[in-house]
Amino acid sequence: MSVTDQAFVTLSTDDVYCQGALVLGQSLKNHRTSRKLAILVSAQVTERMRTVLSSVYDDVVEVNVLDSADTVNLALMKRPELGITFTKLHCWTLTQYSKCVFMDADTMVLCNVDELFDREELSAAPDSGWPDCFNSGVFVFRPSLETYHRLLQYAAEHGSFDGGDQGLLNSFFSNWATTDISKHLPFIYNLSSSSVYTYIPAFRQFGSDAKVIHFLGSTKPWSCKYNPQSQSVTEEGTALGHQQLAFIVLWWETFISSVLPLLAEHENTGDAG
Ligand code: UDP
Ligand code: MN
Numbered sequence: 583m584s585v586t587d588q589a590f591v592t593l594s595t596d597d598v599y600c601q602g603a604l605v606l607g608q609s610l611k612n613h614r615t616s617r618k619l620a621i622l623v624s625a626q627v628t629e630r631m632r633t634v635l636s637s638v639y640d641d642v643v644e645v646n647v648l649d650s651a652d653t654v655n656l657a658l659m660k661r662p663e664l665g666i667t668f669t670k671l672h673c674w675t676l677t678q679y680s681k682c683v684f685m686d687a688d689t690m691v692l693c694n695v696d697e698l699f700d701r702e703e704l705s706a707a708p709d710s711g712w713p714d715c716f717n718s719g720v721f722v723f724r725p726s727l728e729t730y731h732r733l734l735q736y737a738a739e740h741g742s743f744d745g746g747d748q749g750l751l752n753s754f755f756s757n758w759a760t761t762d763i764s765k766h767l768p769f770i771y772n773l774s775s776s777s778v779y780t781y782i783p784a785f786r787q788f789g790s791d792a793k794v795i796h797f798l799g800s801t802k803p804w805s806c807k808y809n810p811q812s813q814s815v816t817e818e819g820t821a822l823g824h825q826q827l828a829f830i831v832l833w834w835e836t837f838i839s840s841v842l843p844l845l846a847e848h849e850n851t852g853d854a855g
Contacts (some may be wrong), residue, residue, distance in 0.1 A: 589618035602687035607638040608840035609690040645672040674730035686719040688797040704755040707767040710777035718748040720772040774798040803833035
């Protein structure tokens with residue numbers, strides 16, 4: 583059964599993050615999601631990359647900060663630090679869908695997670711740094727132009743306490759922490775690979791149930807060097823733990839088996855003739 587009015591949504595503002603988005607999309611497909619896949623891209627994403635994206639994603643939607651010059655946008659343009667935040671908010675404009683799950687391009691699913699669509703806006707998992715805030719790398723939402731404009735208005739008036747989308751969304755959906763426990767996704771739906779080490783016994787107990795891994799922070803899988811022969815990650819400067827490395831290897835395995843062939847295919851089409 584396929585559900586055409588619900589989608590997983592991600593965002594990529596450049597070709598580098600697209601590598602993550604392709605792994606995410608393929609991980610959802612490999613685990614047989616019955617939902618559509620949509621990606622927001624900005625003008626910087628190359629035509630070639632868009633072609634590859636459209637072989638994985640049902641919808642590749644270009645979003646541009648400068649396109650719609652209403653007063654709220656102008657106010658936001660005075661805050662360049664909110665640029666990426668602004669771009670993420672565009673997910674609320676995908677009104678061809680009735681319900682969506684946003685996932686950062688640095689996440690991947692380890693199993694089918696379609697049950698997330700049983701949840702309501704705004705459902706998300708706690709942030710490991712401050713658990714009364716939700717982490718905005720994975721969240722359930724309902725596209726709505728009204729909500730979109732209210733979010734823009736809020737951003738223009740109040741900014742974001744962390745300079746990013748997470749601060750803004752937590753202020754806007756400020757009753758998340760206290761009002762409805764069904765909107766708290768279990769941590770296994772947004773397991774930040776770096777937080778594994780802050781509570782090792784819990785990871786030993788529950789880690790094997792992980793459903794979504796999130797490569798939060800500055801070390802992204804695509805910025806690590808990977809040796810496919812030895813199936814190992816060459817560390818450079820960063821001290822990554824054993825478990826973090828294992829997740830990065832998993833990301834690379836998906837990249838090599840499911841994404842590289844697509845990229846190679848389009849290299850060839852470009853060369854032909
Ligand atoms: N993103 C992007 N381009 C950027 C930075 C971020 O497209 O230059 C998107 C991408 O989907 C990414 C999300 O915004 O996953 C949030 O950023 P990131 O994952 O780097 O933040 P973290 O989760 O590490 O806090
Ligand atoms: Mn992220």
